[in-house]
Every structure is written in C-alpha cells, then in structure tokens.
Amino acid sequence: MENKPLYSVSATFNDINKVYEAIQKINEVGYKNYDVHTPYPVHGLPHAMKLKSSKLGWVTLIFGFSGAIFAFLFMYWVNVIDYPLVVGGKPFYQLPAYIPVIFEVTVLSASVFTVVWMLFILFKFPNNSHPLIDTDYIKRVSVDRFGISIQANDEIFELNKVKEFLKSLGAEEIFEIYYKVDELKDRPRIFDKKFLAFLALTSIVVSAITYFILNQLLFMSPFNWMHEQFRINPQTSTTVFKDGFGMRNPVEGTVARGYLPYPFKGKPAEAEMNLVNPLIPTQQVLKLGREKYLTFCSPCHGNFGFGDSRLKGQFPNPPTLHSDRLIKMKDGGIFHIITEGQNVMPGYASQMTVDERWAVVHYIRVLQRAVNPKESDLR
Amino acid sequence: MSYENQTFEAKPLPARFKQISFGLLFLGLVLSALAFTIDSHRALANYNVIFSLLVSVVVGNLFLFAIEYLSGAVWSTVMRRVNEIFISFVPIVFVLGLLILFNSHSIFHWAHEEAVKTDKLLQWKSPYLNESFFIIRYFIYFVVWILFALVMIKNSFNQDKSKDQILTYKNSRLSGAFIPFFAITLTFFSIDFLMSTEPHWFSTIFGVYYFSGTVLAALSVLTLAVIFLHEQGYFGNILRRDHFYNFGALLFAFVNFWAYIAFSQFLLIWYANLPEETFWMIHRWEKGWEIFSFILIFGHFVIPYFSLLSQQAKSNLNRLKFMAIWILLMHYIDLYWLVMPSLYKEVVFGWIEISFIILGVGIILVLFIWRYERIKNIVPVGDPKLKRSLEFHL
Numbered sequence: 057m058e059n060k061p062l063y064s065v066s067a068t069f070n071d072i073n074k075v076y077e078a079i080q081k082i083n084e085v086g087y088k089n090y091d092v093h094t095p096y097p098v099h100g101l102p103h104a105m106k107l108k109s110s111k112l113g114w115v116t117l118i119f120g121f122s123g124a125i126f127a128f129l130f131m132y133w134v135n136v137i138d139y140p141l142v143v144g145g146k147p148f149y150q151l152p153a154y155i156p157v158i159f160e161v162t163v164l165s166a167s168v169f170t171v172v173w174m175l176f177i178l179f180k181f182p183n184n185s186h187p188l189i190d191t192d193y194i195k196r197v198s199v200d201r202f203g204i205s206i207q208a209n210d211e212i213f214e215l216n217k218v219k220e221f222l223k224s225l226g227a228e229e230i231f232e233i234y235y236k237v238d239e240l241k242d243r244p245r246i247f248d249k250k251f252l253a254f255l256a257l258t259s260i261v262v263s264a265i266t267y268f269i270l271n272q273l274l275f276m277s278p279f280n281w282m283h284e285q286f287r288i289n290p291q292t293s294t295t296v297f298k299d300g301f302g303m304r305n306p307v308e309g310t311v312a313r314g315y316l317p318y319p320f321k322g323k324p325a326e327a328e329m330n331l332v333n334p335l336i337p338t339q340q341v342l343k344l345g346r347e348k349y350l351t352f353c354s355p356c357h358g359n360f361g362f363g364d365s366r367l368k369g370q371f372p373n374p375p376t377l378h379s380d381r382l383i384k385m386k387d388g389g390i391f392h393i394i395t396e397g398q399n400v401m402p403g404y405a406s407q408m409t410v411d412e413r414w415a416v417v418h419y420i421r422v423l424q425r426a427v428n429p430k431e432s433d434l435r
Numbered sequence: 436m437s438y439e440n441q442t443f444e445a446k447p448l449p450a451r452f453k454q455i456s457f458g459l460l461f462l463g464l465v466l467s468a469l470a471f472t473i474d475s476h477r478a479l480a481n482y483n484v485i486f487s488l489l490v491s492v493v494v495g496n497l498f499l500f501a502i503e504y505l506s507g508a509v510w511s512t513v514m515r516r517v518n519e520i521f522i523s524f525v526p527i528v529f530v531l532g533l534l535i536l537f538n539s540h541s542i543f544h545w546a547h548e549e550a551v552k553t554d555k556l557l558q559w560k561s562p563y564l565n566e567s568f569f570i571i572r573y574f575i576y577f578v579v580w581i582l583f584a585l586v587m588i589k590n591s592f593n594q595d596k597s598k599d600q601i602l603t604y605k606n607s608r609l610s611g612a613f614i615p616f617f618a619i620t621l622t623f624f625s626i627d628f629l630m631s632t633e634p635h636w637f638s639t640i641f642g643v644y645y646f647s648g649t650v651l652a653a654l655s656v657l658t659l660a661v662i663f664l665h666e667q668g669y670f671g672n673i674l675r676r677d678h679f680y681n682f683g684a685l686l687f688a689f690v691n692f693w694a695y696i697a698f699s700q701f702l703l704i705w706y707a708n709l710p711e712e713t714f715w716m717i718h719r720w721e722k723g724w725e726i727f728s729f730i731l732i733f734g735h736f737v738i739p740y741f742s743l744l745s746q747q748a749k750s751n752l753n754r755l756k757f758m759a760i761w762i763l764l765m766h767y768i769d770l771y772w773l774v775m776p777s778l779y780k781e782v783v784f785g786w787i788e789i790s791f792i793i794l795g796v797g798i799i800l801v802l803f804i805w806r807y808e809r810i811k812n813i814v815p816v817g818d819p820k821l822k823r824s825l826e827f828h829l
Contacts (some may be wrong), residue, residue: 073826100677100829109746117744144706152705155698 060234063187065218066205067227068196072098075202078225079104082204085221089207093188093197112178116170123165127158182251185236193231205233318405324392331388335411337418345419348412352404353420361423372400377420378427390417443814445516446669448804456800463794470787479534479541480632480778481791484770486535487628488652488795489528491645491766495653496521497584498617501610504587504603510681512824513673514661515815519591520806521656525584527802529577535628536573539566542778545634556635564634572627576620583613592810594817603819621646629770633777636715640700647693652766654689655759658682660803662756669813676750677829683749686758690743694736719772723782727772735765767792 069075075092082090083106092101102110135141136148146153175181188194188205197203204227206218215232222230245251270276277284288294288302297304311317320327335341350359358364361377368374375382382390394413397403404413425433470478500518503511511518539546544557545564551557557564587609590602622642630641638644661682665674704712719728739758748754775783815821 072828076828098829099680103676103829113745145708146706152702155702 060236062208062215063233063235064205064207065215065222065230066188066191066193066203066233067222067225067230068193068201068203069226070201070228072202074226075204076100076104078204078222081221081225082206086212087206087210089210089213091205091207093194093203093205095198095200095202112170112174115173116166119169119173120162120166124158124162126165127161128154131157176246181246182248183245187233187235191231191233193229193233196229201228314409316410318395320392321396324389324396327392328386328389331386331391333387333391333414333417335414335418337421341415341418342422344412345415345417345422348408348416349419352407353416356401360427361420374401378424382420383424383428387414387417387421390420443671443673443812443816445807445810445813448807449667453804456797456804459793460797460801463790463797466786466790467794470790474787476541476778477783477787478791479538480774481788483535483542483628483632484767484774485791485795485798486528486532487625487645487770487774488767489524489531489798490624490628491649491652491770492656492799493521493524493528493653494580494617494621495649495651496657497525497580497613498650499653499657500587501583501613501617504607504610505614507607507820509820509823510678510827512818512820513670513678513814513827514657515591515818516810516813517660517664518657519588520803520810521653521660522584523588523806524799524802525577525581529581531798532573532577536570539569542774543569543631543634545631560634564631569627572623576624579616579620583609583616587613591815591818595812595815596817598817600819602817618642618646621649629773632774633715635711637712638700638704638715640696640703644693644696644700647689647696648766648769651686651689651693651762654682654686655762655766656799658686658755658759659763662752662759664813666752673814673825675827677827679752679755680750680829682759683743683751683755686739686755686762687743687749690736690739690762694740697731697736719776722780724772724776726782727768727776730768731765731772734761735769739765767795 069078072094075094079092079101090105092105094101131154132149135150140148142148193203193205204222204225206213206222208215219230288296290303292302293300294302320330353361354365356363356365356367356371356374357377358374363374363376365374391413393401394408394416395403395405408416467478467482470481496518499511500515500522502508503515503518535542543564544550545560546566546569551561562568587606590606590609593599594602622645625642625645629645630636630638661670661674662679664670701716704716718724739762742754742758743749771788818824
C-alpha cells in the first residue's frame with residue numbers, strides 16, 4: 057500500500073453536532089479540500105462548510121420549464137392542429153384542461169433530468185471509481201456514522217497533524233485512504249467499447265425477454281397501431297345477436313340528421329300548393345344553384361335551359377325551361393319535379409340536398425327572367 | 436453552549452410599538468363605526484371578512500401548535516410561546532363573531548324568510564341553513580376551539596414551572612384528538628361564514644380551500660411576530676438561520692397547496708360546466724371582479740412561488756418579512772373575493788374596506804400586546820424538547 061499515493065485522512069463521528077463543531081474548527085484552521093459524508097441528507101451542511109450554493113437547482117429549473125413548455129406545445133399541437141376533437145363541448149384550445157398535464161410533465165422532466173444530469177454530467181457516469189469506494193470508512197458512514205475526510209492535496213496537509221487534529225475533534229475511528237492504482241489515470245469512459253457493448257447487450261436482452269414474455273408466453277401480438285380492436289367490423293358475423301349479423305338496421309322510424317322524409321311523395325299539386333322556397337336568392341345561393349344546375353340539369357336541359365343540349369334528337373327531347381307552364385309554376389312545383397322526377401327525368405333527391413335543390417330553383421328563375429325580362433329590367 | 440445559562444424572560448415591548456398598535460386600533464374603530472353608520476350592509480360584509488381572517492390566524496395557529504406536538508417537531512419549540520400568544524385570542528374572537536350572529540339577516544340571503552319561501556333550493560337547504568342551527572353551530576365551533584386551546588396552552592404554561600414531561604405527552608394526545616375536530620369545525624365554519632353568503636352555490640372542496648388559506652395566514656403572522664421579536668433582540672441570539680428556514684419552507688409548501696386546491700376547485704367546476712356551480716366563478720370573472728381574480732392567481736401563487744423558490748430566499752429574513760406581509764394581504768383579498776362578489780354585482784373597494792383592514796391589524800396587534808405582557812418566559816423553558824430545539828440544525 058505504501059507506494060500508492062494517499063488520497064485523504066477520514067474520520068467517523070457519532071453525533072451530527074460534533075460534526076458541526078468540527079467543521080467550524082476545520083474552517084478556523086484553514087483546510088480547504090475536505091468533505092463530509094452522512095448516511096442521510098443534512099441540509100445545513102453546505103452552509104456550515106461555506107460551500108457555494110449548488111448549481112443543480114438551475115438545471116432542475118431549466119428542465120422544469122422546458123417540460124412545461126413542451127407539454128403545452130405538444131397538447132396544443134395535438135388538440136388544435138393535428139387532431140381537433142370536441143371533448144365535452146369545450147373549445148379545442150382549453151388551458152385549464154392542459155394545466156394538470158403541464159404540471160405532471162414539469163415535475164417528471166425536472167426530476168428525471170436532474171438525476172440524469174447528476175449521473176452523466178456531474179458524476180461522469182459510467183466512471184464509477186473513487187478512492188473512497190469500498191473502504192471501511194464509506195461503509196461506516198453509509199450506515200450509522202457521520203464522516204469527515206480531509207484530502208491530501210490540501211495546501212496545509214500534513215499526515216500526522218491531520219490525524220491528531222481529527223482525534224482532538226472527537227473522532228471515533230481514523231482511516232488513511234489510498235488511491236487504487238488505476239484511479240490515477242482516470243479518463244471519461246462514456247465511449248468505452250466495453251460500456252457501449254454492455255449497453256447494446258442490455259437492450260437486446262431486455263427486448264428479447266419482453267418479446268418472449270408478452271408475445272410468446274402471454275400471446276399478446278406486437279404493437280399493431282390499433283389495427284386489432286374489440287369491435288364488430290362492417291359486414292362480419294357475430295355471435296352477440298341471434299341472427300348472426302354484425303350490422304344492425306336502425307330502429308324503425310329512425311330519421312337521419314338532415315334527411316327528413318319528403319311529405320309530398322307522388323303529390324305534385326299539393327307540393328306546389330304547400331312548399332315555399334326557404335332560401336333568399338343571395339349571390340352565394342345563386343352561385344350554389346348555378347354550380348348544381350350545371351352539374352345535374354344542364355346535360356339535358358342545356359346550359360341556359362332551352363332544352364338544347366347535345367342529347368337533342370337522340371332521346372325524347374328534354375323540354376325547355378322557358379315554357380309558359382314553367383314560368384307560371386310556383387317554386388314548390390319545380391322543387392317537386394327535381395325531387396321526384398317527371399316522365400323520363402329521374403329524381404335528384406339522392407344527388408342534391410334539400411337546400412341545394414332550392415338553390416337550383418332560384419337559379420332556374422334567374423335563367424327564366426334573363427330570357428323573358430320584365431319591363432322594369434329593360435329600362 | 437453559551438445559552439445554557441441564559442434566562443428567557445420576556446422583556447417588555449417598546450412603547451412606540453404600543454402607541455402605533457393602539458393608534459391603529461383606535462383609527463380602525465372610528466373609521467369602521469363611521470362605515471356602519473353610512474353603509475351598514477357593506478360594513479357588516481367587511482366585518483365578516485375581517486372576522487374570518489382573525490379566525491384564520493387564531494385557529495390556524497392552534498393547528499400549527501397541534502402539528503408541532505403531533506410530529507414531534509423540534510425546530511419550532513423555541514418559538515412556541517409566540518404561537519400560544521396567538522392561540523389565546525380565541526375567546527376574544529368568539530365575542531367578536533357575535534356581532535355577525537346578531538345581524539345575520541344583513542349578509543346571509545338564506546336568513547330572509549320571504550326569500551326562502553319562494554326559493555326551492557333554499558327550502559331544500561333550510562334544514563342546515565337556518566338561523567337557530569347556525570347559532571348552535573357557531574357555539575359548537577368555538578366551544579371546541581376554546582376548550583382545546585385553553586387546556587393545551589395551560590399545560591404548556593404549567594410546564595414552565597413544573598418541568599413535568601407528562602404534560603408534553605398530554606398535549607400530544609390532545610393534539611391528536613384535536614385534528615379531526617379541527618378538520619370538521621373549520622370546514623363547517625367556512626361553509627357557514629364564507630360559502631353561505633352565496634347560498635345557491637355548491638362546492639365540496641370549499642373547506643379545504645379555506646384551510647389552505649388559514650394555514651398560510653397563521654404561518655405568516657407567526658413568521659412576522661417571530662422575526663419582529665428576533666430583530667428587536669427579544670430572543671437573544673438563540674434563533675438562527677436554520678430555524679427561519681422552516682418558516683420559508685412551510686410558507687412555500689402551503690402557497691403551493693393553496694394553488695393546488697384553488698385550481699382543483701376551478702378545474703372541476705369548469706369541466707363539469709354545471710350552471711349551478713359555474714355562475715359563482717363567472718360572476719368573479721366579470722364587472723371588475725376579474726381584477727381580484729387575477730390578483731389572486733399572480734399575488735397568491737405566482738409571485739410568492741418564485742420569491743420563495745430558492746434555498747437562500749427561504750432563510751432571508753427581509754424576504755421572509757416581506758412575503759409574510761404579502762401573503763397575509765393576499766389571504767385578506769382571498770376572503771374578500773369569497774364574500775363580497777356574492778353580495779355586490781359590481782366591484783366595491785374603497786375607504787370602508789381599508790378601514791376594516793386597519794381595524795383587523797389593530798385588533799391583532801393590541802391582542803398581541805395584551806397577551807404578550809402576561810407571559811413570563813418568551814421560550815417554553817420547561818419543554819423537554821427545548822435543548823434539541825436550541826441546538827437545531829437543518
């Protein structure tokens with residue numbers, strides 16, 4: 057042991073008050089490089105040792121804030137940008153609902169990253185060698201004793217003096233701690249081949265064991281992006297219902313939203329009497345009517361309603377929309393024809409919604425008035 | 436150590452402090468009497484706020500006292516006498532509350548018989564919210580508080596002379612019995628005096644909300660008193676950084692607790708979106724009341740949180756003094772925010788409110804002087820924990 061350099065002289069104490077007194081005396085004598093070891097956290101020690109306050113708090117603060125900001129932005133992105141979903145009638149951006157999550161993520165990231173920072177930056181993990189490790193001294197002070205160790209690299213360190221000094225402070229046992237050989241040429245080992253190989257091996261073994269237990273022993277399929285769900289798919293059979301059909305008919309009398317049944321089926325006269333156009337012919341409505349007219353009506357009736365499309369002569373001629381009968385017909389009657397069809401013309405109820413049909417009626421009126429203008433229009 | 440031969444006799448308070456205290460009380464009395472003659476409804480509502488603040492301080496201190504015995508804490512044993520001074524106000528606070536009891540018609544909507552007759556909800560609540568039961572409950576609360584307070588303080592004072600360790604044991608047992616009573620009485624007290632000013636509202640977390648503010652108010656008053664006595668030299672050199680650190684830590688903890696409870700109440704009401712609950716919150720978010728809501732969010736949580744976050748701040752006496760006054764003010768605003776919007780549609784804050792603040796401060800200071808002059812030792816000299824408390828290290 058003699059040829060290895062001395063790291064420190066360390067002493068154990070049985071009372072925390074003795075340690076505080078000892079620290080005071082050590083400060084008076086003027087040792088700078090010393091450390092105190094206790095089996096549990098003693099919060100007054102850094103102040104008594106006149107240490108500068110730890111910077112670790114700032115790491116915690118910064119990672120806490122980053123966690124809060126990340127949680128907020130992530131939830132905002134999910135709820136407002138990527139997948140807006142109405143929950144409980146609340147708006148997409150709902151700060152009160154975010155706050156519990158922000159709080160949790162703040163705590164999580166602050167605590168986890170503080171530990172990671174401590175291990176990897178401050179303790180230089182995976183370097184784990186320190187002269188104190190595996191000594192009788194450290195075994196004592198991690199159980200039931202307090203310890204002070206004065207390091208040999210201190211300016212005024214003299215082995216025998218320090219030993220006597222510690223004894224005079226009321227130390228129980230005094231240890232001389234020497235470096236072990238390889239600790240002198242200590243270097244960062246985070247890229248050490250052995251360490252990286254160990255990491256790789258660990259991850260492979262853990263994945264393999266997880267796969268074996270979950271997927272092989274417990275028959276859980278690997279992560280499947282929710283393709284397999286406990287539900288009855290369309291057009292499949294099931295044992296839940298007696299008839300074996302997975303798809304169900306709606307309850308009799310069910311009316312789908314926006315699809316009220318047409319009350320004047322096969323009653324054109326009544327429809328003309330009772331139906332009134334609910335839309336006001338605004339520019340927007342007329343634009344819609346024009347679009348739908350050009351899509352569904354113009355193939356037969358022609359772009360301007362003269363019945364002159366290219367179907368003319370190949371088919372029973374489509375009638376003109378500028379006949380007296382149609383000019384005099386009320387809006388309800390035209391609506392009924394669009395809805396139900398007439399002669400060879402099929403009904404367009406399944407192609408156009410109610411509002412779209414009414415918009416087409418308005419547009420037909422526009423066409424009629426353009427061809428047969430009123431006196432006032434010509435002035 | 437050096438202080439082992441020291442005596443801990445209480446020195447008299449400076450005359451100037453007494454003059455200021457009595458002056459404040461006198462000013463407060465004159466102004467609030469004037470307020471009563473001008474606008475008795477508003478004055479009584481303010482009086483209710485100040486009364487609740489006094490209960491916060493006094494009963495909160497009783498809670499801290501019980502917690503010290505229950506947890507076997509040693510750091511606070513040296514300042515326990517100050518704690519006891521505040522606890523001994525309980526009978527006076529009881530007398531002060533009688534004024535509200537005799538005028539319950541003025542601020543409690545449920546106390547109007549005509550209003551209850553036409554109101555189904557109030558009829559349904561009337562087995563609880565009626566005047567005779569209200570008075571009975573008031574007496575129950577104060578009988579519980581006064582009994583526990585007087586017996587436990589008496590034990591503590593007797594220990595000074597007898598140095599009998601069995602008294603500490605007795606007080607620990609009493610503290611254990613007190614905590615459940617405390618939880619129930621404080622919860623119902625808050626429901627009676629604060630929540631029932633808006634009798635149509637529902638909230639099951641209200642008692643805890645008031646409790647969180649109570650502990651903060653008690654802690655800040657205690658912190659202020661201890662730092663005042665320490666800086667004037669009444670404690671000699673026995674209080675150190677390590678002792679004050681705990682005040683900072685507890686204030687910080689309860690600032691967080693208050694925010695946690697306040698947000699829990701808000702979040703559930705906001706999420707459930709039931710009209711019988713949300714109207715209370717909405718009312719506090721319009722017509723000028725939102726200023727006070729914002730003051731609470733930032734003043735009662737954000738500012739104290741960051742002021743007390745760092746380790747140095749928790750034992751910095753100037754910071755602690757400032758934050759104690761600040762938090763006490765915020766607790767006042769908290770209570771004001773609970774009571775006044777229930778009674779007034781639009782925000783009211785003027786000389787009447789300020790005169791009642793002066794009255795409240797005056798009452799606390801004068802009662803403090805009155806009780807302080809009757810104690811012999813400023814430290815519980817007979818307590819078996821005293822030596823450990825004097826040598827307390829973090």
